[in-house]
Amino acid sequence: MNDDRIDRMIEKYQGKARFVIQILMDIQHENHWLPKEVLERVSKKLGVPLSEILHVVTFYKTFSLNPTGRHAIHVCTGSSCHVRGAERILEKVQDLIGIKPGETSSDSRFSLQAGNCLGCCSLGPEMIIDGKHYSRIAPDEIEDVLKQYD
Numbered sequence: 001m002n003d004d005r006i007d008r009m010i011e012k013y014q015g016k017a018r019f020v021i022q023i024l025m026d027i028q029h030e031n032h033w034l035p036k037e038v039l040e041r042v043s044k045k046l047g048v049p050l051s052e053i054l055h056v057v058t059f060y061k062t063f064s065l066n067p068t069g070r071h072a073i074h075v076c077t078g079s080s081c082h083v084r085g086a087e088r089i090l091e092k093v094q095d096l097i098g099i100k101p102g103e104t105s106s107d108s109r110f111s112l113q114a115g116n117c118l119g120c121c122s123l124g125p126e127m128i129i130d131g132k133h134y135s136r137i138a139p140d141e142i143e144d145v146l147k148q149y150d
Contacts, residue, residue: 001031001038010045017046021056024063032108033064069104069111071149073097074128078117081124085139089125090114092139096146109149 009026013019023042028034034057043050057063075090090101093112099105101114120126123135127142134145 001027001035003041005030006038006041007045010042015045017048020046020048020053021060024053024057028063032068032070033066036065067104067108069108071110071130072113072128073110074113074115074118075101076116076118076120076124076126076128077114078121078124080117080121081126084124084136086125088139089127089137089142092142093127093146096143110146 006027009030010023012026013023020042023046024034027038027042031038039053039057040050042048043053057065073093075086075093077086077090081089094100097105097110097112099110099112101112104111118126118128118133120133120135123133125137127134127137127145129145129149134141137145
C-alpha cells in the first residue's frame with residue numbers, strides 16, 4: 001500500500017487522531033493486514049506515537065500484523081461444536097486449502113483460524129467465511145462452499 005493511498009484514507013477523517021481505529025480498519029480492509037511501514041505512516045500523519053498505534057492493533061483481534069488472505073475462514077472448535085464434529089470440519093478445510101490455523105495460503109486466497117465459540121452453539125459445527133455463517137456444515141459440503149470464494 002503506497003503512502004498516497006494511506007494519506008487519502010487519513011484525510012477521509014480530516015487527519016484526526018480520534019479516528020485512528022477506523023483509519024486502521026479501513027487500511028486493513030483494503031490491504032488485508034497492517035505492515036509496520038503503514039503503522040509508522042499513520043503514526044506520523046496523525047501525530048500519535050507508534051507505541052500507541054501498536055497498542056491499538058495488538059489489543060483488538062480484528063487487526064493483523066501478518067499478511068492475511070482475501071477470505072478469512074474461522075472454524076469454531078468450542079465445546080458445543082467440538083461434540084458435533086468440528087475437528088472433522090477443520091481437518092477437511094486444512095486438506096482442501098493446504099494450511100493450518102494461523103496460516104495464510106501461498107496464493108493469499110485464504111487465511112484460517114480455529115477457536116472457541118462463535119456464538120452459535122446450537123447451530124454447530126459452525127464455520128464462518130468473510131462473516132457468512134455456515135451452520136451445521138458437514139465435511140462433504142466444504143469443498144462446494146470454498147469454490148464460491150475466488
